[in-house]
Amino acid sequence: xxxxxxxxxxxxxxxxxxxAVGGPSTILPGIHRYVVDVHHLLTSxxxxxxxxxxxxxxxxxxxxxxxxxxxxxxxxxxxATTVPLLVPAATLTLVVGHYNERYPDAAIGHAIRRGLTPIxxxxxxxxATILMRAVNHDxxxxxxxxxxxxxxxxxxxxxxxxxxxxxLAGMVGLV
Amino acid sequence: xxxxxSDKQRVGRFALFLTFSRISLSSFGGALFWAxxxxxEQKRWLTEREFVDLLTVGQLLPGPNVLNLTVLxxxxxxxxxxxxxxxxxxxxxxxxxxxxMGVLYQHYGSLQQVQQALAGMSSVAAGLxxxxxxxxxxxxxxxxxxxxxxxxxxxxxxxxxxxxLWVMGALAPFAxxxxxxxxx
Numbered sequence: 001x002x003x004x005x006x007x008x009x010x011x012x013x014x015x016x017x018x019x020a021v022g023g024p025s026t027i028l029p030g031i032h033r034y035v036v037d038v039h040h041l042l043t044s045x046x047x048x049x050x051x052x053x054x055x056x057x058x059x060x061x062x063x064x065x066x067x068x069x070x071x072x073x074x075x076x077x078x079x080a081t082t083v084p085l086l087v088p089a090a091t092l093t094l095v096v097g098h099y100n101e102r103y104p105d106a107a108i109g110h111a112i113r114r115g116l117t118p119i120x121x122x123x124x125x126x127x128a129t130i131l132m133r134a135v136n137h138d139x140x141x142x143x144x145x146x147x148x149x150x151x152x153x154x155x156x157x158x159x160x161x162x163x164x165x166x167x168l169a170g171m172v173g174l175v
Numbered sequence: 176x177x178x179x180x181s182d183k184q185r186v187g188r189f190a191l192f193l194t195f196s197r198i199s200l201s202s203f204g205g206a207l208f209w210a211x212x213x214x215x216e217q218k219r220w221l222t223e224r225e226f227v228d229l230l231t232v233g234q235l236l237p238g239p240n241v242l243n244l245t246v247l248x249x250x251x252x253x254x255x256x257x258x259x260x261x262x263x264x265x266x267x268x269x270x271x272x273x274x275x276m277g278v279l280y281q282h283y284g285s286l287q288q289v290q291q292a293l294a295g296m297s298s299v300a301a302g303l304x305x306x307x308x309x310x311x312x313x314x315x316x317x318x319x320x321x322x323x324x325x326x327x328x329x330x331x332x333x334x335x336x337x338x339x340l341w342v343m344g345a346l347a348p349f350a351x352x353x354x355x356x357x358x359x
Binding site: 015017019023029030033048049051066067082085088116127158163166167173 | 307
């Protein structure tokens, strides 16, 4: 990647983070579209592998953007995708935190949150389907995905066990 | 069990850094669970109520929820340098860990066994995300408007594959205005 491509990636991530109300998986479709569909920097399967590696590693789920940047362009790439996520936190959050310590209840805040929640859920559902299509090649993959979702909804197990089971299922050739 | 107001103690920057490092490095499968455990149960820096309040503010703001929570907690106890120390602990180590995983992946990622294990784990990762969305969707109010906005967003971004920024820009103002009007 040359410098102008890195700069474009940085700016795109920055824009996405400023609308990312609801967490890191809401902007997954935006990042996927940019690196896979538009710029062909990664295949959909590579994108999914990077996402998975970051889920298995300790740390916040958002680190998939760091790993993706590093994979694309080393340390400079990691900075180009990671620094943007700090910008809203270092500006908006500090300002709001300052005022929140003084005025804890504000009606406009409640309206924004209630209004954006359904959009957040729609975005996350889009992320889940994009990921499902990227990682699953036949019915067996979809079966594992659906089985995982059902187990997580019913049992309070640590997800690491499910990852271990998934790795095992893959190694014995079930996927 | 009575839970007193947490003392308005001052927590040092180094303590913030250490605590958020520990929260972050133990965060397998989502950081929220570990943040609550560390801040409320172990350190008792926040009461249950204070934690939920700060998290709500964090969810309202753009960016990762728990990262915003980290900034808010750091700022509350030690000003903006406290926020910086907390964020350094929360994001610094995982950056290194995840890049370490990337190095391993570049060396061993093409082995067939590794490929197969990753394929299995990827299917699981998709399932985890799906379950998280379902859990959130269950608490949406049973009225048609929120669901309409949710479904429109999903169709625009997930099915039509339109750019996320355009879809958000078109829908978010209406969604917020609707929520504002619905408020009695």
